[in-house]
Amino acid sequence: MVIQQTLYFEPVSVRCFPRELPVRQIPILETKKAEVMSIDPYDPCPCNSGKKYKFCCHSIGDEVSKISHLHETHQTATALQLLDRLKKKYPEQPLSYITEAQILMAERRFEDALVPLNECLEREPDHPAAHSLLATSSFLAHGYKQSQKTIYTAFQKCAAVDVSLATPLAISIAIALQMRGYYLAAREHFALAMRVASQEYQQNLFMNLLEFDGDDQIPYQFRGVHVLERCPLEESEQQTTFEKAQRLANLGCYRSAAGLFKQLAEATGLVILWKNAAFCYAWATDEVKAAELFRQAAKLESEFAEAVELETLAQLLDLNNTAEVVNSIEKIYEVESLAKFLGLLDQHPQVLRGNVPPPQDQEETTPVAYYQILNTELDAESRGEAITLENVPTVIGDIDVFDADRQLGHKANIRLYAYEGDQLTQAEEIFADALGKDGKTECGLQEQEPESEDTGTPLSPVPTEQWPLFFRWSFPQKMPILKRRELEAEQWKVLLSKTWPETPLAGLDGKTPVEAAKDESLKVSLTAAVYVLDAQTLSLGHFLDFTELSPALEVSELPALEIDESSQFNTCSSMTQNRIPVKELSDRQLMYIFNRALLIRHPRFLYDVLIEVLSRDECKKEVDLDRVYTTLTEICHKKNQREEMLSWIHRGQENAQASQAFENELQWKMRELSFRLEDTSDPGLSDFMKEIWDKYGKKMPQIREYLKAFAQAFDLDLPWMKESSLLDTGDLAGNVSSEGIWAPGEETPEADSGSGSKLWLPGQS
Structure with missing residues (x-):
């Protein structure tokens, strides 16, 4: 999101989900509806009973096809009425019960779907598809724990006839559990869905598994494979x-x-x-x-x-599962005069308007305005020269503004979010100060009771012991990105070397890491706490170098695994994988680990793997060098190793030139530009931009439009561009990314939107 007066920087991007979501928010895998009119009598019955069609539901097949068509054409009520008649006329035919349940589930009426499924099972207790649908509906209506017995029965009944019938159940559970934060359970249910699925579904399910394992907001210890170990027993x-x-x-x-x-x-x-x-x-x-x-x-x-x-x-x-968290609190208001309200907020120096955040789902109502509340005033026109760790502007609250709905008779709606404690208190004080003594009356502001206790807010609850690591900052837009990154690095240095070691942790029996370091019996727990910290910092946009920790802790990385040429790593957990000594791997082993490391993307281990791959000529032939150099660039950027980062960019450019890939070469140039723009005092920046303008702008004119946008966004003094009389800033305002770099999500003036260019540009991921 972009702040018009300030640049918004938020290192924390974790969004937690409540453990029990409203039904409408839980995605389900659509069950496959059979086309029954053209089925051969000796094919399996579309009700998935395991019987032949001729000896199961043949007599009602045509009717069910017509009813299914009614539902597909949005005549659901009629379809359900006809199914009710069909069940009474042919009570022993399972297809009518199965079809009714599928229609109700498609309408997200999971509780109602339980009725026909239980009716079906009263007549045919071992019907596998009915058990699978019953478990899916029960899970989506009541949750996993309440439906556990039903789920387990379904898995066993499906296994006895056709285990692939359990696929919709397994994948629905996996997706919902991931949203609820049960990551180990979600990952295993994705794997279960893969094991039981028919071949036609396996590719899509494999992609679900890859997406899960590549999600860096999930602790890496929860991602990747976990297997049950064999254990021969004597008795x-x-x-x-x-x-x-x-x-x-x-x-x-x-x-x-x-x-x-x-x-x-x-x-x-x-x-x-x-x-x-x-x-x-x-x-x-x-x-x-x-x-x-x-x-x-x-x-x-x-x-x-x-x-x-x-x-x-x-x-x-x-x-x-801790109850010791810092919760975000939501305050809801209605307002009569939205224009008056917005005018008052816009005048306050600590309430800054920003671009509206994108909706989290399709059903979410989009606010018409968004504000951040800061703990201090911010000089929007400065370059942040006076900003230090002691006075950096911190975001302490958020305000979403929703317009009135005249058709429904709803007034304009204001939602203020802040973390409980000092931040909430200060945010409410600033909010009241912005409106002034008479502002509430003038704009007709009235506080409302929350619709329910489980409405949730866009801000995640933060475990109390993790709260000291949590920070959200805002900067003047003209402040160099490099200065912001340096401040962030300073902050992490303080947090990791001083703050965290003095924070009491539940995993250390309430002791601080410094205290635990003096107790030999807590050596395992202390080392584990550091690896928990490792996962936390990764989700917060930083990656831990063990040298950043206080030497008093005497904690080092875990020792390397002992391996040989026969070692197999397909059952290694992600944490165990990170202990593999990559230099000792054979080429075959290295290539296997290369692919695993790229998926989990733990930066310390991935960096070592990539460097080792580049040191072996045979391995280099098997990899996409462009991807390798890009990944190394990203890792070094996160580590603030600027010189090494630029060296990998230049290696990427050389690789692109060697392959004579013009567009790829340009992508690398633009990537280098995005990083150079972090330091607008760079004396070579102007010449570098002119090189792109002259060399690449002739073949791709839209590149010059991007350069113009950069010049405006970063307030660059480029005489050669002004002399060309090409700079037109009329329609370029506002296209600045959260890092201060123009993101080409919207067309520039004169840009050829039909060019089909796949060009990577600063601000794009």
Whole structure:
């Protein structure tokens, strides 16, 4: 989002979702509706009973096809009436019950869909599709925990006839659990959906899995594969129980499997069994129990690195379920005169108007105005020369403004959000000060009660122990980006070396890291806390270098794995993978790890992998060098290693020139320009822009329009551009990205929108 008077900078982009979402917000996988009119009598019945069509629902097939067409043409009420008659006339035919349930689910009437499905199962108790749809509807209506027994029954019934019938159920659970923040459970249900899906669905499901594993807002320890380990047991009865638990887990009956693994763990005391039980409880969304068992396994684990990984999972799950959070509070107002209200806000130096944030979903109403509340005044015309860590303007609140709906008779609506405590108090004081003594009366402002306790706000709740790491800043638009990045780096240096070490952590029994460092019994827990911090900082836009931590902690990265040429890494967790000594890998192993590292994108490990790939001629032939150089550029940029970043950009340019790819070469030039623009005092910036203007602008005239926009946005004095009499700033205002760089999401004047150019430009991801 863009602030017109100031540049908005928000290093925190995590958006948390409530554990129980309104039904309308939960996506479901559409069930495949069969075309019954053309089915051969000896084909499987479209009701998915497992029987032949001739011996199941043949007599009502034509009627159901017509009814389905009515629903598709938005005649749902008529379709449901006809289905009701059909059920009474042919009560033993499952297709009418299945079709009614599918229509109701498509209308998101999940509670209503349970009725025909239960009716179907009264007549045919083992019908797999009815069980699958019943579990899906129950889950979407009541949640995972309340529907667990129904879900497990469905998985087992489908496995007995056609396991692929469980695909819609598994993927619906996976998507909804991811939105609710049950990341280990969501990832395993994506994997389950992959295991049970028919071939036609596997490609799409594989992409779901890749998107999940590549989401850097999810702790990397929760991404990637986690497998249940084999554990041969001497007693035959225990071995039989283990095999049963394994089968149940493979079917998605995770809580049932967890109970059996826990029973075996208590009897044998084996770490593997405690670990398996912990994962199964996590996959069943019982994260509190899972954390307890991960911690139990960590205490029994003799290998330090393995113990740290188990304790890290425990601490992350505890944080995911802590009640100790700083909540954002929503204040709702109605206003009679919106114009008067906006005029008052626009006059206050600490209430700054910005571009309206994009809607989070299609059903969300878009505000007509958006403001940020700052803790201090900001000199919008300055270049930020006087801004330091001590006085940097901090965003303490947000205001969304919604227009009146005259058709429904709703007044204009104002929503103020701020974090509870000092920020909320100060934000409300500034809001009141902006309106003045008589402003509330003049614009007719009235505070309203929230519609419900679960309305939620755009601001995420922050765990209390993570709150010291949380900051949101705003800067003058003319302030060099490089200066902002330097301030951010200074802030992280203070947070990691001083603030975090003195913060009490639940994972350290309430002690601070400095205190825990003096207790040898907390060595595993302290190291795990650092790896939790590693995941947190990544989600907050920074990546941790262990040297940034206070030396008093005496914490270092986990030791490298011991490997040889026969080592396989397909079952390695993401955290274990990061311990692989890449220099010791064979070329074959390195290429496998290269692809895994690009997916998880943990910057420390990924950097080492990319450097090693570039050092091996055979490996270089197998990779997209353009992607490698781009990724190295991004990593160095995040690390504020400017010189190295520019060296990788130049390597990318050389690679593009060698392949004679003009457009790719231009992309690299524009990438270099975006980084050079971070320091507008760069004496070579003007000449570099002129080189692009002369060399590339002749072949692609729209490039000159982009350069004009940059010149205006960064207030650059470019005599050669003025002399060309080409600078026209009339329609360029406002096209500045959140980093101060013009983002070509909107056309420039004279730009050829039909050119089909795939050009990468500053501001684009």
